[in-house]
Amino acid sequence: MVSRNSLSGPLDPAPDAGYVDPPPRKGFFTDTSVCIGCKACEVACKEWNGVPSDGLNLLGMSFDNTGMLGADSWRHVAFIEQARPIGAQSAPFADLPTGPSGSAAAAAVVEAGVVATGHAPGLGTRGKQEPVADAAADSAESATAFLGMPTATLPGAGGDVAARTDLRWLMASDVCKHCTHAACLDVCPTGSLFRTEFGTVVVQQDICNGCGYCVSACPYGVIDKRETDGRAWKCTLCYDRLKGDMEPACAKACPTESIQFGDLDELRERADRRLEQLHGSGVQEARLYGHDENDGVGGDGAFFLLLDEPEVYGLPPDPIVSTKDLPDMWRRAGLAAAVMAVGVVSAFVGGRR
Amino acid sequence: MPEADFQSYYGRAILKPPVWKHDVAIYLFTGGLAASSSMLAAGADLTGRPALRRAGRASAMGALVASTFFLVKDLGRPERFLNMLRVAKVTSPMSVGTWILTAYGGAAGVAAVSEASRLPAVRDRLGVLSGPAVAVGRPAGLAAAAIAPALATYTAVLLADTAVPSWHEAYRQLPFLFAGSAMASGAGMGLIAAGAADVGPARRLAVMGAAMEMAGARSVRHTMGLLSEPYLRGRPARLLQAGEVLTATGVAGALLGGRSRVVRTVSGICLLAASLATRFGIFEGGVESTKDPKYVVVPQRERMALRESQAKREAELADQRQRTETVTPSGLAGTSSPTTG
Ligand code: SF4
Ligand code: SF4
Numbered sequence: 001m002v003s004r005n006s007l008s009g010p011l012d013p014a015p016d017a018g019y020v021d022p023p024p025r026k027g028f029f030t031d032t033s034v035c036i037g038c039k040a041c042e043v044a045c046k047e048w049n050g051v052p053s054d055g056l057n058l059l060g061m062s063f064d065n066t067g068m069l070g071a072d073s074w075r076h077v078a079f080i081e082q083a084r085p086i087g088a089q090s091a092p093f094a095d096l097p098t099g100p101s102g103s104a105a106a107a108a109v110v111e112a113g114v115v116a117t118g119h120a121p122g123l124g125t126r127g128k129q130e131p132v133a134d135a136a137a138d139s140a141e142s143a144t145a146f147l148g149m150p151t152a153t154l155p156g157a158g159g160d161v162a163a164r165t166d167l168r169w170l171m172a173s174d175v176c177k178h179c180t181h182a183a184c185l186d187v188c189p190t191g192s193l194f195r196t197e198f199g200t201v202v203v204q205q206d207i208c209n210g211c212g213y214c215v216s217a218c219p220y221g222v223i224d225k226r227e228t229d230g231r232a233w234k235c236t237l238c239y240d241r242l243k244g245d246m247e248p249a250c251a252k253a254c255p256t257e258s259i260q261f262g263d264l265d266e267l268r269e270r271a272d273r274r275l276e277q278l279h280g281s282g283v284q285e286a287r288l289y290g291h292d293e294n295d296g297v298g299g300d301g302a303f304f305l306l307l308d309e310p311e312v313y314g315l316p317p318d319p320i321v322s323t324k325d326l327p328d329m330w331r332r333a334g335l336a337a338a339v340m341a342v343g344v345v346s347a348f349v350g351g352r353r
Numbered sequence: 354m355p356e357a358d359f360q361s362y363y364g365r366a367i368l369k370p371p372v373w374k375h376d377v378a379i380y381l382f383t384g385g386l387a388a389s390s391s392m393l394a395a396g397a398d399l400t401g402r403p404a405l406r407r408a409g410r411a412s413a414m415g416a417l418v419a420s421t422f423f424l425v426k427d428l429g430r431p432e433r434f435l436n437m438l439r440v441a442k443v444t445s446p447m448s449v450g451t452w453i454l455t456a457y458g459g460a461a462g463v464a465a466v467s468e469a470s471r472l473p474a475v476r477d478r479l480g481v482l483s484g485p486a487v488a489v490g491r492p493a494g495l496a497a498a499a500i501a502p503a504l505a506t507y508t509a510v511l512l513a514d515t516a517v518p519s520w521h522e523a524y525r526q527l528p529f530l531f532a533g534s535a536m537a538s539g540a541g542m543g544l545i546a547a548g549a550a551d552v553g554p555a556r557r558l559a560v561m562g563a564a565m566e567m568a569g570a571r572s573v574r575h576t577m578g579l580l581s582e583p584y585l586r587g588r589p590a591r592l593l594q595a596g597e598v599l600t601a602t603g604v605a606g607a608l609l610g611g612r613s614r615v616v617r618t619v620s621g622i623c624l625l626a627a628s629l630a631t632r633f634g635i636f637e638g639g640v641e642s643t644k645d646p647k648y649v650v651v652p653q654r655e656r657m658a659l660r661e662s663q664a665k666r667e668a669e670l671a672d673q674r675q676r677t678e679t680v681t682p683s684g685l686a687g688t689s690s691p692t693t694g
Contacts, residue, residue, distance in 0.1 A: 336531070344396060
């Protein structure tokens with residue numbers, strides 16, 4: 001079924017691909033503002049889908065040792081460390097204690113919390129004061145740091161507010177965007193890549209011949225060829241689980257609901273509300289990425305809430321599906337072919353021998 | 354060119370570099386050579402130039418076999434080559450190309466076999482069949498020549514219909530560049546094969562092809578702003594420069610030294626080498642453009658800024674229009690504006 005918007009513009013992809021009465025389009029809304037960088041999504045994806053190891057790498061990119069999406073990484077958590085004062089940037093943090101970790105004020109807050117809830121994350125039993133709080137209080141008195149990450153200087157050694165707050169840490173779990181207009185699918189010459197009834201984009205591994213066209217076509221650099229196997233691989237949005245009425249493994253594993261799975265319409269509304277909420281509480285830098293069905297790929301099935309420009313996370317700021325220009329390309333190729341034909345004919349008729 | 358100011362994720366590439374190896378660059382060349390060889394062969398057949406016809410059909414066949422070989426070799430799963438014949442998709446230039454190559458291959462193959470059947474040894478063996486075998490050569494050759502221009506130009510769409518910044522941006526020039534390059538390489542073949550008396554068509558084709566090839570390459574290298582840069586640095590730049598020099602040398606030789614067999618042969622080799630170098634240059638330049646995020650971020654940012662400023666201008670204009678309309682009530686403006694008093 002070919003409609004006017006088959007190559008670009010807003011579109012519901014499943015009916016356009018010929019499904020009669022498909023289920024609502026499914027997708028991901030990844031709200032990076034609550035991501036804690038635990039990589040549970042990366043692990044769950046590998047486990048469920050049997051994705052092989054992508055190697056033991058130490059990339060020196062904060063806590064990111066995955067690097068980028070690829071044939072063996074279908075979720076990728078990006079870590080960005082920025083020297084930006086949180087207080088001025090993000091009002092929600094403004095009412096948190098801003099002294100060094102070991103300060104008496106902070107210890108008091110922690111202690112109060114532990115006593116009140118009877119529960120320190122992962123450690124607590126109800127009603128009993130925890131060694132955590134003791135340690136915090138101790139360290140507050142001795143003014144040494146409590147449970148810090150290894151650093152060159154002692155954490156909190158500066159002792160002043162600025163030393164502690166001048167860092168912002170962004171984390172974001174990236175994934176295949178399941179584009180409305182998916183270049184990978186458009187260019188696949190074997191029909192291996194196909195549109196599912198859920199509006200997602202999936203590789204049929206028994207058909208892919210490893211031509212690699214999809215790899216160069218994806219404007220997000222998502223899909224890649226697995227060298228050991230010669231075929232192209234990427235996120236399937238857990239097509240098998242969707243068929244069984246289950247949510248994808250990554251969304252299931254995400255402990256903070258940074259990865260939200262559902263009907264795309266509903267996710268878009270939810271994202272709008274979240275954006276409003278963040279803007280309302282002063283997080284002006286929050287923005288949605290890939291939610292707009294009028295963008296260059298007709299909107300992403302998997303879209304994001306980001307706290308900085310897309311390119312900071314390794315995402316293209318304004319991707320356009322290459323097939324948008326395809327009619328024009330074919331026209332020009334036709335013209336060039338005609339010129340060539342005329343050229344050869346005139347080479348024979350246009351002169352003496 | 355001033356260093357572009359942009360942000361990125363640890364300087365890492367956004368795109369995946371093409372997994373295509375040099376096989377594809379070679380295929381760009383052999384496909385073009387096959388196409389223009391078939392066209393020259395058909396012309397030679399119709400105008401009675403047997404040497405050129407023979408060489409054209411043979412070189413088309415050779416280039417066709419090479420094309421298929423390199424195409425299949427570049428697949429991750431070569432044994433699944435035929436999976437490409439289970440679908441036909443206009444949105445996939447590779448699918449379209451596979452069908453073009455298949456159709457062309459059939460016709461060019463028949464023409465080549467027919468040409469072979471003219472060889473005395475083969476003719477004797479074929480006996481009564483030799484008559485039809487020779488006769489089928491012309492229609493098959495003409496069919497191959499008719500499909501050939503598509504074979505020579507679809508490869509431009511193949512490269513351009515990707516997210517590879519410096520290929521996609523060149524989608525306007527590439528078909529003409531590739532057509533020119535194909536014509537020049539076919540002409541090179543003709544210069545080598547044709548006798549002094551028959552060299553006219555190849556020589557004229559060399560001039561036309563070289564002009565298109567050079568103009569196309571220049572345009573790609575100098576009119577695409579930041580996205581021209583990969584073609585102006587390192588190996589791609591050297592390859593394209595070599596291509597230009599070789600093309601110029603080949604054309605000069607074809608025009609000035611047409612009477613000498615040696616000069617013709619050298620000119621022909623120059624044109625063939627030029628086409629090969631140009632294809633490699635274009636191929637590699639594109640690959641380079643995927644390795645640096647700036648070729649993705651900067652042009653896309655520029656595009657966004659342009660769109661924004663256009664939207665702003667439009668909003669301003671609309672605003673102005675509205676204001677003038679409130680002064681002179683809309684619908685009445687110009688006809689009977691009521692006097693305020
Ligand atoms: S084009 Fe890229 S991001 Fe879009 S569906 Fe294909 S692999 Fe995913
Ligand atoms: S590599 Fe496989 S999935 Fe990708 S375009 Fe080629 S055949 Fe299709």
